[in-house]
Amino acid sequence: MIIDISMLTPDGQFTPGGPTWSAHDWLDSSTSPEETFLDGNHKKQARTLAANLTRRSHKKSRNGCFSCKTRKIKCDETKPMCTQCKLKSVSCEYPAHPPRRDMAAGRRPTQMLASSPAAAQFSMNDMQFFHHFLTISFPHLPLGNDDVWLRDIPQFAQEHTYLMHAILALGASHLNRMVNNPNFSKEALMHRGHAINGLNTCMAKTQHAYGEADAMIATCYALTFQASYMADGLSDFVIFVRGCALATGKIREENAPTAFNLSPTRHHDIIQPRLGQLPSLNPIHLEQGLTALDELQVYLRHEAEHKFYISMRDVLLHHLQSSASGYLMFMNMYRVWYDLDHETFKVFLDTSNTTIQILLGFFVGIQMLMAPLTAHEWPARANAAGGQTLMGIADWMESVASKVPEELQWHLSWSRGLVNTVIAELNGLPYAGPPVLFIPSADAETAGKGRDEGSGNAIDRLEQIAVAS
Structure with a gap:
């Protein structure tokens, strides 16, 4: 759904019932x-x-499991697997601290x-x-x-x-x-x-x-x-x-005291054992994305545009080599935002910069592609929150598109296609083209199942994706 922004002024400031902010x-x-x-x-x-x-x-x-909580059904709290999860043949994970x-x-x-x-x-x-x-x-x-x-x-x-x-x-x-x-x-x-x-x-x-x-x-x-x-x-x-x-x-x-473990290697140390289990992205999506990105080169002018463009292109290229390599480049992509100096970052946030808006549209598409991989970051909770996150990010696409002139909307076709597929998968609707969330198994018997069975439940799939980790 679209967030109600009636309480915001056109310049993004909060007014009725609260402090002024932006x-x-x-x-x-x-x-x-x-x-x-x-x-x-x-x-x-x-x-x-x-x-x-x-x-x-x-x-x-x-203290029910995440799967039952998400489906809003009673969990009998049987461990290691509750009755409902057994019946549905899905992963059964309980909160670490109920x-x-x-x-x-x-x-x-x-x-x-x-x-x-x-x-x-x-x-x-x-x-x-x-x-x-x-x-x-x-x-x-x-x-x-x-x-x-x-x-x-x-x-x-x-x-x-x-x-x-x-x-x-x-x-x-x-x-x-x-x-x-x-x-x-x-x-x-x-x-x-x-x-x-x-x-x-x-x-x-x-x-x-x-x-x-x-x-x-x-x-x-x-x-x-x-x-x-x-x-x-x-x-x-x-x-x-x-x-x-x-x-x-x-x-x-x-060196401020903090309860968080903020070790620079913490994320890598945790995810490293799971990298070999990451599924491979469909090369069709990757190659189409690279082609669409290359068509933007003629618009690149500012340092912020070049750096963001290169970071996303590297993600797609490395995924053609391996999912592990692509995932690590995806993590590195975020460095663009905090490596930019203050003035350059302000350029990046300029909503009137059409090139940046189109690049952000590609960023939304990459977020969709990466969902089956990032689910491995939080295997016990991917099913509990993954669907809501993806639907929110899918709505970003419309916000981006509203800032792109009609004659340049075609540059968003690749990202729109991925978003539409994910929405269909999350809602159990048929869709055209290769799947995004239902990544086919390497097993020849199940290869292509995601495309043929578009009416499946992608929330269940997000859960199953994470089980291997």
């Missing part, structure tokens, strides 16, 4: 980015994405939220957003830090209200993707505004108390993930990806 405030700061860290309407099938979470089924299955009555400082999630310094401003919906964050939508990055997100960050949020707002913003946006409640959309934007405002204030300080380093970086990650559920969130996503990197660099440089 994600681009960080770009307009008088300090350097290093000092501030820088700042579809597609119908879904009820059996996978459209259940109403306001019912009380969770009281009957408080919600406990003694969570954090011996309190329930609702008690933790109520004990925040600004508890009076939080509503019953906020309790639901907080619970949703703890059970499903907390970020899987930085890799290997799930314990920190579930144990330490909720405690820090009690002392740093802007972090609590970021948590609620992420929970609200993800939940809105599942139940399509317009009020959740508005509340997500309100919390996002408070989070950015508070983060800007904290970034401007020269001295930080214990826990503030964690609060700042957790807020950056939460707002990055939230942007992936917002139809108009691509620019914010780019900004906060840069913010995460700059914040991490600042913490390492100052």
Whole structure:
């Protein structure tokens, strides 16, 4: 669904019911980015994405597996595999730390939220957003830090209200993707505004108390993930990806104490054993993407355009060699955003730059292609949040296309084709051309199954993709 932006002014600032803010405030700061860290309407099938979470089924299955939680059905909590997952022959994964009555400082999630310094401003919906964050939508990055997100960050949020707002913003946006409640959309934007405002204030300080380093970086990650559920969130996503990197660099440089494991090799160390199990992308998609990208060379003028173009071309080229090589280049692609100097990055965010907008359209297409591989980053949770993430990113395509002149729309054909295929796969609808999520097995007997059986459930497929890791 399209995020309701009726509460935003044309220049992107939040007005009614909350503080004035803009994600681009960080770009307009008088300090350097290093000092501030820088700042579809597609119908879904009820059996996978459209259940109403306001019912009380969770009281009957408080610690159920991710698969049952996503399908909104009762889980009998049998381990290692529950009855429902056995019947469907899908992977059965349980939360590493299911919600406990003694969570954090011996309190329930609702008690933790109520004990925040600004508890009076939080509503019953906020309790639901907080619970949703703890059970499903907390970020899987930085890799290997799930314990920190579930144990330490909720405690820090009690002392740093802007972090609590970021948590609620992420929970609200993800939940809105599942139940399509317009009020959740508005509340997500309100919390996002408070989070950015508070983060800007904290970034401007020269001295930080214990826990503030964690609060700042957790807020950056939460707002990055939230942007992936917002139809108009691509620019914010780019900004906060840069913010995460700059914040991490600042913490390492100052050797600030943090609950997160931010080792430079952490991601690679975790993903390395899984690289050999990554599926191969369809060469047709890769070759068509390279051809389409090459047609953009005549438009490249600015350094930001050249660097982003080369980084995406390298991803496609390396995938033709191996999935492992392509995945590593995909991770490296994000470096473009935080390696750019402040002024060059402002050029990258210029929505009137048509070349950048077309390149961002290619970025959306690559995100679709990479979904079966990035599922290996979070194997126990890919099914729980993967579908909602992809539908949010699919909506980015329309936002990008609205900024591209009619005569240049054909440059977005490759990306649009991938997005349309993914939407069809997620909704169990037939589609033309090679599959994206249903990557065929190397087994000759099952090769091509994704194309022939377009009515399958791609949410199940995301789960099955991750089992091997």
